Amino acid sequence: MEKINFKVNGVLKTVEIEGYESLLDILREKFNLTGTKRGCDDGSCGACTVIVNGEAVKSCIFSAKKVDNAEVITIEGLAKNGELHPIQKAMIDSGAVQCGYCTPGIIMELYSLFNKNLDVDEEQIIEALSKHLCRCTGYESILDGAKLAQKYLKEK
Amino acid sequence: MSNYSYIGKNIKRPDAVNKVTGKAIFLDDIKIPNMLYAEILTPPYAHAKILSIDTSEAEKMEGVVKVVTGKNCKFTYGDCIKDRYPMAVDKVRYIGEAVAAVIADTPHNAKQAVKKIKVEYEKLPVYTDALDSLKDDAVLIHEKNGEYWHLPSYKPIPNTNIANYYVLKKGNFDEALKEAEVVVEGEFNTKFGSSSAIEPHGTIAWFHEDNTIEIWSSSICPAIIQDDIARTYGVPASNVRVHIPEIGGCFGYKSDVTIEQTVAYIASHMKGYPVKWVASRKEDYTSSLIGHGARIKMKIGAKRDGQLVFIQSKVYHSTGAYADTGVNITMAATHTVGVYEFPYALCEGYTVYTNTPPVGAFRGYGYQYAHLAVERLMDILARKLGMDKFELREKNYLRKDKKFATGEVFNEDYGDIKKCSDAIKNIIFEKEKPKEDENYFYGRGFAAVVKAPKGASNSSKGCYVKFNGDGSVSVNMGGAEVGQGLRTVIQQIAAETLKIDIEKIHCYTEIDTQYSPWEWQTIGSMFTVQGGRALIRACEKAIDKLLENASLALRVDKDMLEYDGEKIFLKHNPNIFVKIVDLVRGYMHEDGVTVGEVIQATSDARLPRYSNPDPETGMGNLGVSYTFGAQGCEIRIDKKTGEVIIDNFASAFDIGKVINPVQLRGQIVGGVMIGIGGTLYEELKFNKDGRLINPHFSSYRFPTIKEMPKKYEVVFIETPESIGPYGARGIGEHPVLGVAPAILNAIYDAIGVDLYEVPISKEKMLELIKDKTKEKAGV
Ligand code: FES
Ligand code: FES
Numbered sequence: 001m002e003k004i005n006f007k008v009n010g011v012l013k014t015v016e017i018e019g020y021e022s023l024l025d026i027l028r029e030k031f032n033l034t035g036t037k038r039g040c041d042d043g044s045c046g047a048c049t050v051i052v053n054g055e056a057v058k059s060c061i062f063s064a065k066k067v068d069n070a071e072v073i074t075i076e077g078l079a080k081n082g083e084l085h086p087i088q089k090a091m092i093d094s095g096a097v098q099c100g101y102c103t104p105g106i107i108m109e110l111y112s113l114f115n116k117n118l119d120v121d122e123e124q125i126i127e128a129l130s131k132h133l134c135r136c137t138g139y140e141s142i143l144d145g146a147k148l149a150q151k152y153l154k155e156k
Numbered sequence: 157m158s159n160y161s162y163i164g165k166n167i168k169r170p171d172a173v174n175k176v177t178g179k180a181i182f183l184d185d186i187k188i189p190n191m192l193y194a195e196i197l198t199p200p201y202a203h204a205k206i207l208s209i210d211t212s213e214a215e216k217m218e219g220v221v222k223v224v225t226g227k228n229c230k231f232t233y234g235d236c237i238k239d240r241y242p243m244a245v246d247k248v249r250y251i252g253e254a255v256a257a258v259i260a261d262t263p264h265n266a267k268q269a270v271k272k273i274k275v276e277y278e279k280l281p282v283y284t285d286a287l288d289s290l291k292d293d294a295v296l297i298h299e300k301n302g303e304y305w306h307l308p309s310y311k312p313i314p315n316t317n318i319a320n321y322y323v324l325k326k327g328n329f330d331e332a333l334k335e336a337e338v339v340v341e342g343e344f345n346t347k348f349g350s351s352s353a354i355e356p357h358g359t360i361a362w363f364h365e366d367n368t369i370e371i372w373s374s375s376i377c378p379a380i381i382q383d384d385i386a387r388t389y390g391v392p393a394s395n396v397r398v399h400i401p402e403i404g405g406c407f408g409y410k411s412d413v414t415i416e417q418t419v420a421y422i423a424s425h426m427k428g429y430p431v432k433w434v435a436s437r438k439e440d441y442t443s444s445l446i447g448h449g450a451r452i453k454m455k456i457g458a459k460r461d462g463q464l465v466f467i468q469s470k471v472y473h474s475t476g477a478y479a480d481t482g483v484n485i486t487m488a489a490t491h492t493v494g495v496y497e498f499p500y501a502l503c504e505g506y507t508v509y510t511n512t513p514p515v516g517a518f519r520g521y522g523y524q525y526a527h528l529a530v531e532r533l534m535d536i537l538a539r540k541l542g543m544d545k546f547e548l549r550e551k552n553y554l555r556k557d558k559k560f561a562t563g564e565v566f567n568e569d570y571g572d573i574k575k576c577s578d579a580i581k582n583i584i585f586e587k588e589k590p591k592e593d594e595n596y597f598y599g600r601g602f603a604a605v606v607k608a609p610k611g612a613s614n615s616s617k618g619c620y621v622k623f624n625g626d627g628s629v630s631v632n633m634g635g636a637e638v639g640q641g642l643r644t645v646i647q648q649i650a651a652e653t654l655k656i657d658i659e660k661i662h663c664y665t666e667i668d669t670q671y672s673p674w675e676w677q678t679i680g681s682m683f684t685v686q687g688g689r690a691l692i693r694a695c696e697k698a699i700d701k702l703l704e705n706a707s708l709a710l711r712v713d714k715d716m717l718e719y720d721g722e723k724i725f726l727k728h729n730p731n732i733f734v735k736i737v738d739l740v741r742g743y744m745h746e747d748g749v750t751v752g753e754v755i756q757a758t759s760d761a762r763l764p765r766y767s768n769p770d771p772e773t774g775m776g777n778l779g780v781s782y783t784f785g786a787q788g789c790e791i792r793i794d795k796k797t798g799e800v801i802i803d804n805f806a807s808a809f810d811i812g813k814v815i816n817p818v819q820l821r822g823q824i825v826g827g828v829m830i831g832i833g834g835t836l837y838e839e840l841k842f843n844k845d846g847r848l849i850n851p852h853f854s855s856y857r858f859p860t861i862k863e864m865p866k867k868y869e870v871v872f873i874e875t876p877e878s879i880g881p882y883g884a885r886g887i888g889e890h891p892v893l894g895v896a897p898a899i900l901n902a903i904y905d906a907i908g909v910d911l912y913e914v915p916i917s918k919e920k921m922l923e924l925i926k927d928k929t930k931e932k933a934g935v
Contacts (some may be wrong), residue, residue, distance in 0.1 A: 018264075020264070028184075028185075032187075033178075034178070034181070034182075034184075034185035035177065035178015035179065036178065037182070037354070037355070037404070038184065038356075039354040039355065039356070039404075039437070039853070040437040040852065040853045040854075041436050041437050041438065041852070042437070042852050042853065042854050043854075044852065044853040044854040045354055045853050047354055074178070075176075075177065075178035076177070076178050076179075078177070079177050084173070084176065084177070088173075088176040088177065091172075091176050092168055092169070092172040092173065092176060093168070095166075095818040095819065095821075095822050097169060097171075097172045097175050097176060098405075098639030098640070098641070098822060098826065099175075099353070099354070099355070099402075099403060099404045099405040099406075099638055099639030100171070100172070100174075100175025100176070100180055100402065100404070100639065101182065101353070101354045101355045101404030101405055102354050103175050103176055104176075104178045107176060126861055126862065129860075129861045130860045130861050130862045132860075132861075133354060133853060133858065133860065134354070135351075135352055135353055135354055135405050135407065135826075135830070135858070136405055136639045136822075136826050137822055137825070137826050137829075138822075138825035138826040138827075138828060138829035138864065138868065139829070139859075139860075139861040139864045140821075140822075140825050140864065140868055141818075141821075141822055141825075142861070143861065143864075
């Protein structure tokens, strides 16, 4: 057992963790932040993507120990005051949500991507999205959604 | 043009906000007080006798409350053939089968303890391919084959590994052989694949002390689970309550009863406690249902002028260690002969036991294997006859008064294959093909497709429509939303039919057999057609009841009244009316006396005259509602890497009536992508010991955004279907059907090599290209 402190969606948390626990384990099991999804066990689907200190990470292969003193944002932290985040809105508007299981991870990926640089080109968007598997959409609407999100964010 | 308010509009999904905010609750998100966790032990051998199981060490581990084995298991289960054991009893038949399980307080403790269970096995020969388990000297995988209960139409062959033999016979086949002037043939193979939803399958089972049983599952078949669990545990079905939360994709393998019986068996040993098991990604591959594994030997005979005469096929389907979930897929692959009329057919299907995980539904349900064979052979036949491939096809397309191989007569409202085919011809084939250059070979391919639901003849979908006091409406149905968007379709159809603002229509969000109307299962691309029809019926009943109430309120005969969504008024004098809100709880007169019914209505709908196959000929009304389509592609093959790049993939479907264009396009391109995966990338690989060597997303690699076609084109044809709501047809599975044959036909067009097997990897492509170049150089 080891005690760590970190912020999740702006709220300070203290938690005891076991060495084998991943960030995904503690988000889901200890804080009930089940919006972050588990799709695999080897970091290859992106469903578990969250933001740690501004970077999109795959929380299933990110040791919980490493978030000590870090700032974590999950899908639950995006909508503010009952308003959807523009990326969330764009994914809906472009029809990019089918089963929705890949959606939180993809939204977090785009959140980090656009936060770092809102002027990324299509190739860079595709590069970021290629870390994510979606079995439903054939990706067309997800790419459209990403571009629409970029537009919404620029208009803001 | 029609003046619909909601049909044909891009209404946004009612569940999207919950999904983008992370609030949608999927199976693994559910926590129940006192919940325990199961971990399942699977064997190291794919076929072996169990000699002994020692659980004593595991029982002593931290957090362990119980260790369960199959030793005392007295039942088998299954919907079609009861050949499945919830946990292995005296032998194991595939790696991935449950041998024992630990129930513990945390998933971690359960995992640690399961490693301590010791099992002794005696190995038996392993077969991973139907052709091997069919050999004369093959050991039996099921000694009891033939003794298990099965649906009356099945024919298991005792003392063999054949779980079912099905034959379709149309016409006197001896005549067929005499009449045909040209014959083409091929042996096709669709290797094992996986639906691979991003959400792994999982179940929670809770046996209560009062003999009620609760199940939560990421399944699309709550009613089947309810019946099956009730039968197994000898309780009334009404004692079994099945909850279905959000489902993170299905594509087939979360249908039928799969892991639910195993988790229930485990939980039955801990009465009073909910027990949860969620597959790891690896277990999702090894221990739920996989797909495909179908070899087809096919011959097509024709006259010299291109008139088709016969089709003959033998389907050898490796359906894995248990055949319950695979048997209907073999049958579908066998009686499917594509979009053409064949005067004669002799098609035989063998459902064969193998030591691989059980095969279950996977988008296309066997139709894709037959389409691969038929559509490749049509191209080959055209070449042999020196005919244009479209001319050959057009000559033989099913149209008015032609007959399907199953004997059903084609009706014009079944759709228009020619229009679909023309659309693809225009998009893909009208322009000049680029010439081979330094880097690439270029090719174009085509395939025509058709599919009907493969269902049960009593399959139906129930609906309950309730008017609320403020005139808003709640719709409750039993259809499982897996991402296909049925909730949006429900809202649109209800709003259109009831003439009510769509904002006031609420669609159910989860299924709970305690409240949900009965639905057989949400499979076979049937929801829009059947569910939509049920919904219209319920809406019409509700309107009729409103009219009854209005007739009491206005003291006038019902037929003098008209409904417009807000009020009911006198046809000849609209100034005399009563508001809907004043009718929904009955009509209250000024003195408080209330008359009339509360406005709620139930209904259901099935496919009219859908039947079982005839025991002799295999024919029957096995389709009823068809969707026709055509698909085509432009590809490039990279000479250096062997990679097949898809520059354009075009699909045209006769959808009857488009209900929601954005959702429909999403279904089609999503299906095409699954088809591309199966054609170029995805294969579950078993070694000769029956071990799956790539049970991870990193090794079972399905397409990412980088493999997306450079362009998707989608065309909708709208020939109204008479039984579908507003003329609509089903579409869920159809987009995968033509992908493999279209790509393989394009590969022939590019390099002149006929391929018969999918997937075709880029390594294999590269070899083919090298051989080709050598051939050209005359080496
Ligand atoms: S769950 Fe983390 S990458 Fe798949
Ligand atoms: S929407 Fe289902 S996996 Fe992406």
